[in-house]
Amino acid sequence: MIDEGMQEQAAAYALGALDAADRQAFELALRVDPELRALVHELSSVTEALAGMAPALEPSAAVKERLLLEIDQRRPAGAASAHDRPVQAEAGTPGPVPIGRPTTPWIPWAVAATLALVAVGAMWQSAGLRSQLTVQANRINELMVSAELARSESSDLRLAVAKLRESNRVANFRIALLDSLLAAAPKTIAVSVWDNERQDGVFIVRNLSPLPSDKDYQLWIIDPKYPSPVDAGVFQVDAKGNVRADFRAKLPIQAANQFAVTIERKGGAAVPNTKAMVLAGS
C-alpha cells in the first residue's frame, strides 16, 4: 500500500513538478519499490493524456527533412540497412546527401544558378508579400467583425489566425492573438500583425473599454533580445471599444515573440506597468 505522501510525490514526479532534491530522493525509492514504479507508470500515461489535450498542431515538413538529413550525416557510412530504403521513399523527403561521394563539376554551377534564380524570385515577390500585410490585416478585421467575439466562438478565431499564420509563414509576418486578462471583460480580444522585415505592424482590438482622458493604452512587443518589453506606441479606442491602428516599435525588433497591452498615463511610459496589463498573447 502506498501512503498519501508517496502518492503525492508520485503524482508530482509524473508531472515533472518535483524539485531536483525531491526528485533524486524519490528516484531512489523508485528503485526498490515495484509497486511505486507501477503507480508512476500509470500516472505517466495520465500525464501523456493531459499533454494530448493541447490543440492539435502539425510541424512543417521542413522539420522532418532537417532531422533526417542530420541523422543521415551523423550515421557512419554504410549504416543504411535494407529496411531504410522503402521508408525513405514513402516519407517523400529528399534523399540524404551522401557523405564523401565525389561531385561532378557542373553541380556547383547548377547550385549557384538555382540560388540566383531563387534570389531574383524573392526580390520579385518582396513587394507582393509586403502588400499582403494590409490584405491580411483587413482579412483579420473582417473575421473579427463577423465573429460575435463570444467566448464560445473565440476558438474559431484562433483557428482562423492559426491558418493565417501558416499561410504567411514565408512572408515573415508575425500574427498574434491577444486575449483579455480582465475577468470583467472576457470578450475583449485583439490581433497584432507584425512584419519583421518592414518593422511595422497593424493592431486591431475589439470590445476594450474606453479610458479616461488622462490615460492611454500602450502596446508592447516582447523581444528576447531586450530585457524589457519594447514600446510600440499608445492608442485609444472608440466609443464601442474598437480600434485599428498602424504601429512601429521604438527599438529594432529581432523577434516579436509576444505582445501585450497595458494602461499607462497619457502619452505612455518607458516601461510597462505589469499590474495594469489588459491584453497579452503570442
Place this chain on the structure above:
Amino acid sequence: MKSIAYPRAFGRNVAEPNQDAALIARIRGGERAAFVAFYDRYSPLLFSVAARVLGERKEAEDVLQEVMLVIWNKSGDYDPQLGTLSSWAVAVTRNKALDRLRARTRRLRLIEEAAVLAGDSGATSYPSANEIVHGRERAELLRDAMQALPADQRMAIELAFFTGLSQSDIAERLQQPLGTIKARIRRGMLRLREQLGGAL
C-alpha cells in the same frame, strides 16, 4: 458557427504498446525506418505539447527537432518500467520546452501563465493532439475525464505540467497552502487514472 475541419492526420497512428516496444528496440539498433515511423506517429503530439508550452510555432519546431535527436541518440535513457515510450517522449518534450521558456525574461512569466490558462484545454472545440494520436473516441474519453475534474484540481495539474511551476510556486500563485496544492494534484491525478482506466 462554422464547422471545424479536422487535420489531414486525424485518426491515424493508433499505437499499440507492443509496437512501441519493437519500435524502440529498432531505434536503439540505429534503424532509420523505425525512427521515421516514430516521427510520423508521435510528432503531432510532441509538437502540440511544445507549442502549448511555448506559445510559439518556430520555437516548438526547434524543440521537436531536439527531442527527436534525443530519441535517436539517447533512446537508452528510456526506462520502460516507468512509462510508455510516448510518455517518456512527452516528458522530454515538456522539459525541453520549459528550458526554453525559462530562458526568457521573468517579465514574460505573467503572460506565459495567462496564455496557458487562456488555452483552457477543457473547453476547446477544435481537435486535440490526442485525436491525432489515439483517434476521436479515445480522445473524447480523455477530454471528458479532464472536464469532469474539479476546476481547482485541473488548474493545479495544468500549471504544474505546462508552466513548469513547482508545487510551492503554484501554492504561492494561487495563494493556497502548499499541502492543499499537493493534495489537489494527487487527487486529480489519481482520479484521472481511475476514470481513464483502460484507455491509458
